[in-house]
Amino acid sequence: MDMDMARDALVQESRELLSAMEAALLQIEDSGADSEAINAIFRAAHTIKGSAGLFAFNRIVSFTHIVESVLDRVRNGVLPIDNAMLSLLLNCGDYIAQLVDAIAARLEEVEPDPVRRAELEAQLNQLLDEQDTAPTHSAPAAAAVTHTAQEPTVSEDPVASPYWHLSLRFSADVLRMGLDPLSFLQYLGNVGTLLNLQTLPEGLPPLAQLDPEQAYIGFELDLQSEQDRAAIDGVFDFIRDDASILILPPHASMREYRALLAARNDPQMLAALLAQGTLTADEAARALLPEQETVEAVSVVAPVAAIEPAMKLPANAPRGDEKKGGYEQKFIKIEVSKLDQLIDLVGELVIAGAGASLIANRRKDSQFEEAVQSIAELVEHIRDAALNLRMVPIGEVFQRFPRVVRDISHELGKEIDLVVTGADTELDKSMVERLSDPLMHIVRNAMDHGIEATDARLAAGKPLAGTLRLNAYHESGSIVIEVSDDGRGLNKARILAKAIERGLVSAEQVLSEREVFRLIFEAGFSTAEQVTNLSGRGVGMDVVKKNIESLRGEVEIVSTEGAGTTVRIRLPLTLAIIDGFQVMVNESVFVIPLDLVIECIDLAGLDGHHDIVKLRGEPLPFIRLRELFELPALEHGRESLVVVQFGQQRAGLVVDRLLGEFQAVIKPLGELFSRIKSISGSTILGDGRVALILDVANLVHQAVQQQATTQNGKAATGLVSPQKSNG
Amino acid sequence: MTSSIAPVAHGAGPALSQQFLTFSLASELFAIPIDHIREIIEFGGLTEIPLMPVFLRGVINLRGAVVPVVDLAARFGRAATVVGRRTCVVILEVEQDEHVLPLGVLVDAVNEVITVEADQIEPTPEFGARLRAEFILGMLRLSERFVIALDIQKVLSVEEMTQLAATEALSPEDAAVLAVTDQGF
Secondary structure, eight states: OOHHHHHHHHHHHHHHHHHHHHHHHHHHHHHOOOHHHHHHHHHHHHHHHHHHHHTTOHHHHHHHHHHHHHHHHHHTTSSOOOHHHHHHHHHHHHHHHHHHHHHHTTOTTSOSOHHHHHHHHHHHHHHHHHHHHSOOOSOOOHHHHHHHSOOOOSOSSBOSOOSEEEEEEEOTTTTTTTOOHHHHHHHHTTTSEEEEEEEEGGGOOOGGGOOTTSOOOEEEEEEEOSSOHHHHHHTTTTTGGGEEEEEEOTTOBHHHHHHHHHHSSOHHHHHHHHTTTTSOHHHHHHHHSOOSSHHHHHHHHHHHHHHSOTTHHHHHGGGSGGGOOOGGGGOOOOOHHHHHHHHHHHHHHHHHHHHHHHHHHHHTOHHHHHHHHHHHHHHHHHHHHHHHHTEEETHHHHTTHHHHHHHHHHHHTOOEEEEEEOTTOEEEHHHHHHHHHHHHHHHHHIIIIISOOHHHHHHTTOOSSEEEEEEEEEETTEEEEEEEEOSOOOOHHHHHHHHHHTTSSOTTOOOOHHHHHHGGGSTTOOOOSSOOSSSOSSOSHHHHHHHHHHTTOEEEEEEETTTEEEEEEEEESOSSEEEEEEEEETTEEEEEEGGGEEEEEEGGGSOEETTEEEETTEEEEEEEHHHHTTOOOOSSOOOEEEEEEETTEEEEEEESEEEEEEEEEOBOOOGGGTTOSSEEEEEEOTTSOEEEEEOHHHHHHHHHHHHHHHHHGGGGTTTSOTTOOOO | OOOTTHHHHTTOSOOOEEEEEEEEETTEEEEEEGGGEEEEEEOOOOBOOTTOOTTEEEEEEETTEEEEEEEHHHHTTSOOOOOOTTOEEEEEEEEETTEEEEEEEEESEEEEEEEEEGGGEEOOOSSOSSSOGGGEEEEEEOSSOEEEEEOHHHHTOHHHHHHHHHHHHSOHHHHHHHHHHHHHO
């Protein structure tokens, strides 16, 4: 692992810990203090400090250290956790996040905001000082005991070894916390010379069950050092809470070694190990014998035991069978690039498989075809499983919002409750990252413009506190994300007036409610009379729409005046591979996402004119792809109609031939073709040719728009070009 | 944008030799510095993208990657290349926003790789090249004639080609809207 990777890991880990810390703080604010949450906050700060310390990111270490000191007192019940404390800690978390950002930007040498830091430090130190003047109830930190523990300089019954002996067992989670036991061993080299290092692989599970992110191995080592115990002990400052560390001085007494054996799992084996260097065979054998003067032994053992923190349990946990399977063990962190590589390979496999099945079909060899078929099924499973690896719960995005809502509602002086549902709905990781900003915009908008001020709510007979809902669910191959508020709703007339004023529509144009609401997404549209800090600058909703469309999704608004607004985002589940439906127009193959195909009909039997057919009594707008793409006509084409649906709208696409289903690995067309509507990407067919994937959302939109203009007929002539959408 | 034979522009500098690939468009010879070339493949058909300008011929599948192919002749405002027996696609690497983008150019035939000494490279002539001056990196003085060395970053400017593609793909009204929004940036 090179430094850059380690640094990235540190940044990511710290960000995760900070968000866990924030969640815990908000939980306390919400439902009162609970020791579990306080411990989680403390652990987060502690781990960040520890990891940053390994890299000598001193700005984080020194700041987090003060935070940790305060947290320690909170944990011990010395300092109360009230609202002021929560706010302070939230702000400290924000500042640590800034420091982490600085590390991510390779700017760790620069203090991001010295003024802010000084402010926060002053507040923290004030808390610490207040507490110091008050009588101290808290026990000094365990580390302090260690340092002051008196040195058993002259021991009875000393062993021959002139070296320090260190016995190290690490908590299974240390690697995941970014602490590599090896680096501590290497650092030990700074205080002395390592001699006679023994590894204890006893905790290792069988290879099949081995989790490479867990620390299993313990160490017994001798250290030749002139330093005192405090210096040697100090090496383990950062890992102390997550390890069991026993340090025995040179010529330690037999009792101490007995205590050491007693503290470890397998005294027999350990004694045998010690006999290979640290102790003489005789000493090792004697160490295994029970202590004669039991009473005395306890008193000698005590200082040694004090070194060992209360965290002995996790260190031993993986060895005991029933303690296995903690929450963390179910997860393994993988670099995203490795996953992407896997997905790319699966993509190639899908393409190669399609090639094989093409050949099988041509050969008309039924055995071959069967074999190819069963491979294809497996490939499909692998594809799904691989794609599944990238699926993450949308909760990853939602988790930012409790804090956002809290802060913004304070800022606006509104009381707003956030209700989150469907947080476990999964979608592709790459989409999660790109969803965050648009959602933030929508949420801010809802809080700023949607939910009324408190007095206006009372006047309208609504509950004092506004409710903002975040909801997510799966629907026919898409994920739907809704942001709803119970605010004032959209004022149709005002939007229309504004749009006319801005020249977005003409006064004579007749627009449906849906179309009026869509105007909000036009560039430069904003109805807020008062520009606030948060939103209303006229940028925002158009950017939201662009972002969502770049994810092949769509966004729509449903609103009832006076009762609230819902912004609904519909996105495909993944951007990597889709089930496609191949169609042919002239000589070109196009692919339609299968999820969106409703049915296919022979066009010959239908009465179609003016770009609308009657399908089972219902009018259905359609588009001839040949005309749209300006392809030459075929001689005697029997055309088919593919009925597609996007969101609530349906439309037909007229094609020359239907070729059937196939798994399409989506290959972006790149910047050069980024401005073509109607085509969302490309894919590679079994025979190696490139086929284009149709942008159904856009096509449906065009068809519906055409239908509208045709129906409105003469009333709306010339205002909107009948062939093109302006969406 | 920096050109890879910058010293030549000053006419002086160390006498470094540079390698170029020569190829023909219609019957005219052109050259590209070989550092930009990833590979050369025989033309084996491509997928056209509807509603694109003529010079954007389409896309090909290059071992699983979808690579755009530009018709150089059409890009220079000449008649589009007619695919023949010796038609090739030269895969180039074009820099764009710190990314390296593979891009194919359609040429009538590739000839050879030549080594050119620095003193054989003349600065861009001010007129008479039948080509936008910025597309020309320099003139290679070979024994019997001059060959135009192309500035591939300029010729294949993704930004410019995207703009051209966009105006083609949109109706005139939309293009006008686009022009307005683009001014805003």
